[in-house]
Amino acid sequence: MMDKSDELVIAGKAYGSRLLVGTGKYKDFAETKTAIEASGAQIVTVAIRRTNIGQNPDEPNLLEAISPSKYTILPNTAGCYSAQDAVRTLRLARELLDGHALVKLEVLGDPRSLYPNVVETLEASRTLVKEGFQVMVYTSDDPIIAKQLEDIGCVAIMPLASLIGSGMGILNPWNLQIIIENAKVPVLVDAGVGTASDAAIAMELGCDGVLMNTAIAAAKDPVRMATAMRKAVEAGRDAYLAGRMPKKLYSATPSSPVSGVIAPVQDKAA
Amino acid sequence: MEVITLQVNGRSVSVPAPITAAQLIQQLELSGKRVALERNGEIVPKSLFTQQGLEDGDRVEIVVAVGGG
Numbered sequence: 001m002m003d004k005s006d007e008l009v010i011a012g013k014a015y016g017s018r019l020l021v022g023t024g025k026y027k028d029f030a031e032t033k034t035a036i037e038a039s040g041a042q043i044v045t046v047a048i049r050r051t052n053i054g055q056n057p058d059e060p061n062l063l064e065a066i067s068p069s070k071y072t073i074l075p076n077t078a079g080c081y082s083a084q085d086a087v088r089t090l091r092l093a094r095e096l097l098d099g100h101a102l103v104k105l106e107v108l109g110d111p112r113s114l115y116p117n118v119v120e121t122l123e124a125s126r127t128l129v130k131e132g133f134q135v136m137v138y139t140s141d142d143p144i145i146a147k148q149l150e151d152i153g154c155v156a157i158m159p160l161a162s163l164i165g166s167g168m169g170i171l172n173p174w175n176l177q178i179i180i181e182n183a184k185v186p187v188l189v190d191a192g193v194g195t196a197s198d199a200a201i202a203m204e205l206g207c208d209g210v211l212m213n214t215a216i217a218a219a220k221d222p223v224r225m226a227t228a229m230r231k232a233v234e235a236g237r238d239a240y241l242a243g244r245m246p247k248k249l250y251s252a253t254p255s256s257p258v259s260g261v262i263a264p265v266q267d268k269a270a
Numbered sequence: 271m272e273v274i275t276l277q278v279n280g281r282s283v284s285v286p287a288p289i290t291a292a293q294l295i296q297q298l299e300l301s302g303k304r305v306a307l308e309r310n311g312e313i314v315p316k317s318l319f320t321q322q323g324l325e326d327g328d329r330v331e332i333v334v335a336v337g338g339g
Contacts, residue, residue, distance in 0.1 A: 022339025023337040024336075024338045025337070045339055046336065047336050047338025048334075048336075049336045050279040050280070051279065051300065051303075051334045053281055053283070053298055054298065061334065061335075062335050062336055063304055063335050088308065088311065091308075093306070095316060096334070096335060097335075191339075212339070213338075
């Protein structure tokens, strides 16, 4: 049951789900649609690409399977290696989505690791914010850069847990914690989540949400993993809000009463 | 009839001139599809497709939404 008072608010809009999902790497649109429904996600990322010229004009369209009337479509700049290309891509996306301003900015620095180029990311953020975009920004887990992106006016900061598509989980929880503590806008882990426990850990750290694609799409059973991720994000969020018990090496107080234990059997011969 | 060559999504496409963005989209069988168009690095708003003329050598990008993370 979703707690109404615990919604994720991004750029003034409230979402019941704290799990954001991508639409890449699925077998077909039918699987994409079923997995996304199972994930409970309300914000769904898409990429912007050149249309095939002169090939199969009746090819199905992603936005017919994932309708912008049902989901908040979050166009990304995946594959862009410069601020300029990222800005152009999102201008096209805004036009494509009828003026929709919420976007995911990612400017990559290296095709092998897909590590973000934060210099280009900062530059693109400035331009996009000036042009009225609501920028959810993918970045490294550097707390200083995260703060600078927030100061520029990004509406959500999305540090990586580990490299895109790696499934390595959260490699630097301490940096994430610093970013979360410093931020006044939502912080979402984007990239690196491999399985449900990774998502739960991100939420337990205090992340406002998790964005993932490969962890679901590359699972043997994507629909089932989508369900697992929905539960993990909800469980992690509840655990964070509940406030965990402190860790300690020894427990001075066992869970069961210390008094009233039955007497040990006496040795009659004694 | 004059024929001009455009670079559409990185490919040379020869079309009869004059031609508007809307006519190019129609010629490419993309009418009614959700697409966005850029001409020489500048966005052409959908509302201007029927007015925006294209010239020889123009670089045109036509994009759609695809699966991505």
